[in-house]
Each structure stands twice: as structure tokens, then as C-alpha cells.
Amino acid sequence: MTEVLFYHLERQGLEAVLPTLVEKCLERSWRVVVQAGSRERRDALDSLLWTYRDDSFLPHGTSADGPGEDQPVFLTAEDDNPNGATVRFLVDRAAPGDIAPYQRVVFLFDGNDPDALKEARDQWRAVKAEGHDLTYWQQSPAGRWERKA
Template identity: 55%
Template sequence: MTEVLFYHLTESRLEQALPDLLERSLGRGWRVVVQCSSDERLEALDNHLWTYREDSFLPHGSDKESSGQLQPVLLTTDPAQRANEPHVRFLVDGAVPDTLSGYVRAVYLFDGHDTDQLDTARGRWKVEKAAGHAVTYWQQTEEGRWVKKA
């Protein structure tokens, strides 16, 4: 059974929230795959993760490169991509996985101001719960902190 977390972005954008969550995953020794819904989003995140903070960067790459299996964080649009043998799968902008079987954790990050992403997240909540995964829902406070709501 995979632990599935739903993160409802209400006070920050994906680019602000994702790096911290990725750093926490890497801090646990987990390898990560981030599934994007488009090549444009993948490219934007790829660039952002190199420069999001002046004193740090997240080691990562995309599956467009031949070294995907070596990456601690692998960016992809492929719902079945597992080249880096990830423990965690992040799903952004309404991306939907092939399966969550074999992951320690899956994280859906969705924009609370985007109706399509909200609808996708609600649908995925039902799917993941019906599949027997342990699902939790987290929402941002006005200060940008995460609070478990369900």
C-alpha cells in the first residue's frame, strides 16, 4: 500500500512549494520522479530547480537526457517512467500516474485556483482511496504552512 498525499496549493505556486518537498524527500534518502502534465511545464521546472535559491540547487534531470537512471530527482511526462527507481512519485498540474504500486509515497500537488486541477484531484482521491492506499489531504494556511485536513 502506498501513502498518497494530496497538497492543495492555495497560498503559493507550485514553483514555491515543490523544491521544499523534494528536499525533504531527498533528506530521507528517497529517489523521486516528478510527473508533469506537459513538456512546457517539465522544461520550466527543470530550469527553476537549478536557480530557485541562491545558495542551493536540487540535483535533478529529465528523462529527455540519457542519464535519467542516475538522477535523484527525475522529471518526466511519462506516467510509467521509473528509470531512477524512485521511492516517491510527485504528480503536478493534473498529471495522472500509470500506477502507484511499488512506491513508498505519492504526492499530488494541485492549484486550488484551477478548476481542472481541483476536479482531477477529487477524482484521483476517489481512485486512490478505492485502491486501498492510505490517503491524506493537506491544505495551506495563509502563512503557507501545511495543515492536515483529512
């Protein structure tokens, strides 16, 4: 079964959280695909991952950058996996498709958006019904991630 993590973003936005989580995946030599809710958002994340820190960047690409298999992190707005990733991030309410082929799937959702919150709850129920291993993470007032379920 796939390990599925839900990250409830309240204190920090996606732009602050996603690069750190992707970095942790790369430290473990995991290949990653990040699925955004739209091409415009994918392009914004593409820019972010090149510039999010002054002293570093995350190696990544999109379909515009050539063969996906060359990219350790692939950004998409589709349900594709051209780099053979074992970890899939779903952001901006992207539709997950089949998650069974992945070792880990991470839903990042804006807890300040009532529609995103409702959709995350619906996804939780659907993924749980499929029998996957689920965890739910929320930031503490100190900014640390705490497992809530």
C-alpha cells in the first residue's frame, strides 16, 4: 500500500513548505513528481524552485525542458510520471488519479480555504477506503510539523 501524507497548511504557504519537503526527498535519492492544479501554477512553482533560496536551487524540470526521465523532480499539471518518480506531491487541489504505483503521495492543502479543506477531507475518506496508510500533519504554533492522525 501507498503511504499517504496530508499536510494542512495554515501558518506557512505552499511556497515555503514545498521546497523543504522536496529537498528531503532528494536527500533520500527519491525521484519526485509535483502535480499542480493548473499549468500556470506549475510554471510559478518552476520559477520558485530555481529561486526559493539564495544559496541553492532544486534540480527540476517540466515537459518544456526535454525528457522527463532526466529530471529528479518533474513538475506537471497532468496525471503523468515521466521521470519514474516514487513520490508524488499534489498541490492546489490537483486530482490525484491512481496513487497505487507510488511509495508515497503527499497532499498539500490550504487550511484557510474552506473549499480546499472540504476537498482534502473528501480525499482522505477516498484514500482511506482504498486501504492506504494515512497520516495527517499540522503545524504547531512554533512552526514544527505535528502528526495529528
